Amino acid sequence: MKLFYSSLFLCLSLVTLCTEHSQAQSTGSISGSVKTSDGNAASFVNVSLKETRKATTTAEDGTYQLKGVSPGTYTIQVTFVGLRTQEKIVLVEAGRATTTDFSLSESAIQLTEVEVTGNNKAVTLGKATLAPLDLPQMSGVVSSVVIANQQASRLGDVLKNVSGVSLTQQRGGVAETFSARGYSIGIAGAGGSIFKNGVISNTMGFPEASTLESVEVLKGSSALLYGNVSGGLIINMVTKKPKFERGGEVSMRFGSFGLIKPIVDLYGPLAKNLAFRVVGTYETANSYRDVVKTNRVYVNPSLLYKLGQKTTILLQGDYLKSDLTPDNGIGSLNQNQDAIIPNVPRSRFINTPWAYNKVDQTSGSINIDHAFSNTWKLTAIASAQGTGVSAYGAGVPNNNVSATGDWTRTLSRTMTRENNATGQVNLNGRFSTGSIGHQVLVGSDLVGIVSQSTAYTVNYGVGKTSYDKINILNPGLYEARTDIPDATATTRTTSPSTRLGVYAQDLISLTDKIKVLAGIRWSQQRTVQTTILNMITQAETRGTAETKLDAAFSPKVALMYQPTRMTSFFGSYSNNFTINTGVDIYGQILKPSIVDQFEAGVKNELFNGRITANLGVYRIVNSNFAQMAPLKADGTANADANVKEFTGQTTSDGLEVDLTGNFSKNFFFITGYGYNYMRYTRTSLIKGSPIEGERLTNNPAHTANATIFYTFDLPQLRGLKLGASAFYTGNRFGGNNNTYGQTPEFSRLIPLAGFTTVDVSAGYTYRKVSILAKVSNLTNTLNYLIHDRYSIMPIPPRQFVTTLSYRF
Structure with missing residues (x-):
């Protein structure tokens, strides 16, 4: 193939x-x-x-x-x-x-105001900045206007506006995980799929979404341009850039549960060729969850320098300091080994009252753009990011809460550090061979990631092996401890990895109506052997895992038929790869699994682009799904789960529909629908293998979104703004997927019903002053986000938030 x-x-x-x-x-x-x-x-x-x-x-x-x-x-x-x-x-x-x-x-400025309300701007994450109709895959852009009108603060709040994307997990209340096309998108690491300004980003502690210019999404495989990333989607957060016009905005946001959040955005010229921008916010709040508190500071300064007519240099940095209360939700009851969601108040908190999760994150980047001519441009990017996390609190209630609610708590003390460094060079150009046009991209990227994790031992007290016992159904049944035991650092493990890629892509215009997009990437990922430092003796040793080198080719080819300049039909093939752990029956390190994706659809820009109507269907097949081998090389039975073979398969089928309208900067609407069927389609009938035909967890079958905002221009109502949003997440499974011969033999799935939340907004603008208020989850719907079988988090109840702003 x-x-x-x-x-x-x-x-x-x-x-x-x-x-x-x-x-x-x-x-x-x-x-x-x-x-x-x-x-x-x-x-x-x-x-x-x-x-x-x-x-x-x-x-x-x-x-x-x-x-x-x-x-x-x-x-x-x-x-x-x-x-x-x-x-x-x-x-x-x-x-x-x-x-x-x-x-x-x-x-x-006027052009920007119009652009940000729309969804027809090229997605810059694609590196080649293709026009939307020339991009043969489904995509989405959520602009700063939508983010501000919805008063969104978290990335999960923003991505609800993209069809087929859902927030499925909140890991301990300190990070988000998303699902798209049957695949989960995590927070960071060598296979991370979340980017900021086109470079990989760690999102631990929640990135600050309220200060972004936009959030871009490329659905499906993007391995051609980014290597080992999720087959579900790529997320790119675009920060606000400097301007050569003086201006800015200051705002104050208030909300339920003591939310106070000032936001400042200042920009303007420092010299003829030099402009700046500073965006920052501070947030403090309690929560609908007992004990939980948030304290955050975020600052994003940037400088733009025009070095002559053809070269620009953009310097960007940001700093996030986040102090969150870690929260594993309400726990689950184990009744006959089934995980049961307990019938407790939405506010019930079961961690220790002193638990903490502190994140310090700093990043910086330099972008150099040089235009050789009107048709050729070179872009070079260098960036670095450091993320440190210090956390302490109760361990997760994973299968160790009794049917009556008793839970013997142990503590977990962690300290992690992840340093990312990225280098990227892209050459974009346009030329013709006869009447055939070409838009080419040639580039290379290198990503280095070093992760450090410190392990601790906790001193519970003389003769004690646990912290205490509580009852999650009846908190008054036992007396809970409130002291903070000493924790001693024992080992620090350092795990380096690098990703290298070289790629080329060409958009070939054969005629006015027929275009071909073809490209290929070679990727190499190197996972270096870990080093382990004994924090007591200061002796350093090597880990048992060997240095691993993985390489893969990622082709993409697409055919587009554009009968009019406002309509494009497309069909495409692409693949991505996933890194595997373990060895084959001969003791060799497993190669990456190649995941094939087929996608077809139609895109429309109607009424001069004021309405976009897109529909896409896809099939994603991992026919090289690694699972435990039933036999060893000598033919005897295999009992080692680390010995695997490529005999499994998963298949993800789906459909996505987008309909957006931007009749003016006073009126826009966004609607979307996504369907997905992700399941195991071939597995071994041996103990430890997934159940064939079973849907994967944390993947809703149906999702839908709808948003509308209108600002009145009539003299009697001028400045009045009204809006509403509705978000639907369908039936899905939490918990863990079942396996053949599992012990115990009860289902590990936690079925969850679908739910809809409705938000309504109203605001008024007079000259430079505006006020906007929102009631979220108007119907006070109750449902849950689940990570594995322990982090069962009730969604937020009905809440109120309002933002007072002054623009100058």
Whole structure:
């Protein structure tokens, strides 16, 4: 399969390179630039010929090019959501290039205000900044306008606006895990799928979403550009950038359970070629959960320097200090070994009252963009991030709470550190071979991750092996301890890993209607042998796991048919790979599993892009799912779960629908629906193997979202804003998947019913002052987010939040 698609890619390249040069002599071209009224580049604006279907979008520097235009007189049209359409008459001659520039009546700020309400902006996470209709996979963009209108603070609040994506777990109340297309997206690590400004990011302690410019999502496999990432989706958080116009906003947010959150956003020029921006927030709050408290500080400074006309240098940094109360939810009762959700108040807290989880995170990056010409650009990125976590509290109530609610608590003291470093170089260019256009991307990236984990022993007291006993159903039954025992650091384990990738991609415009996207990546991931430091003797030893080197090719090929410049049908094949642990029956380290994905869909931009309507279907098959081998190499029975073979399979089928509208900056709506069926489709009938046909946990069959906001322009109601949002998460399983021959033989699944939450908002703006209020979970719906079988977290009840802002 991989050889076939690689050969197809090479054949397509040869065909385009062999196109007769005479085609270029019989046609002409049109190129130019589009700028705003204040002289800034107008990126991602639609440029088309009124008499034909030829169309394109401007690049980031505002330039455009239309190739292969037959001689004649045409009307060239510039359009964008919310902009005044502009037209010019041009004469095209054979073998000659015609230059036509446009100046919009809107300023850069006005253009930004229009852009951020829409969903038709190119997803910058794709590295090649393809136009939405040229991207052969489903995607989503949640803008700062949506984030502000919904008064979202957490990444999970934002991603509810993307079809098929759901928040399925909250790990100990200090991190979020998402599900998409049957796959979980974790917080960090070598296989992390959450990025900030295009580089890998650790999201422990919750990233600050309220200060973001946007959140971008690429669904399905993105291994071509990012290597070992989830087959479900890629998430990119885009921070706010400096501006050369002075301005800013200060706001104060108040809410239920003592929420106080000031937010400051300041930007402007420091010199002719130098601009700054500083975004920051402080948050303090209690919770609907007893004892739980939050204290957070976040600061995001940035500088933008224009080094001449062709080069820009962007420096960005951020700092997060988070002090959260760790919270494993309400626990579960083990009745006949089944996990039962206890009937207790939503506020019931079962950790120790002194438990803490402290996160310190610092990151910095430099982006250098250099335009060699209007069609070729080089981007270089270097970044680093350090995340430290110090936590102490009760261990997880995992299968050790009795049917009557008794739980003997032990304590868990942890200290971890993760340092990430990324280097990335991308070359983007556009050229033609005859009448065939190319938009190419060639690049390489290197990611280094060093993780440190310190282990502790806890001194419970003379003769004691546990902390205390409580009853989660009746807290007054036993007297709980309140002291904080000493914990002694014993060992510190350091685990380095690196990811290296080289990739190339070409968007080939065979005709005005037919395009091909083809590319391939070679990835190498190196997991270095761990080192273990004895914190008492200071002696250092090597871990037992050997250094592991994994490599894989990740091809992608897609065919697009665009019958009009507003509609695109696409079909694609791509794959991604997952790293496996364990060895085969011959003692060799397991190779990565290759996961194949097939996707087809249609995208529409209607009414000049004011409405987008997209539909996609997919199948993701891991036919190399590693599971425990039934026999050893000598034919005897295997009882070692670390000895595996590639005989299993999982299959994920699904559908996603998006319908968004942006009739003006006063009115927008977002709707989406996702269906997924992720299950084991082939397994061994031996003890320890998953049950064939069983759905994987934490994957809702159905999800849906709908949001609408309207700001009145009528004289009597001018400045009044009304909005509403509804989010549905369907039936799913929490807990753990079952295995053949498991002990005990009771189901480990925790069935969860579907639920809907409804939020309503109202606000008013007078000149530079605005106030916005929201009631979330209006119906006070009760449901749960579950991690494994222990972190059973009730969703938040009905709450109130309001934000008072001043913009200058």
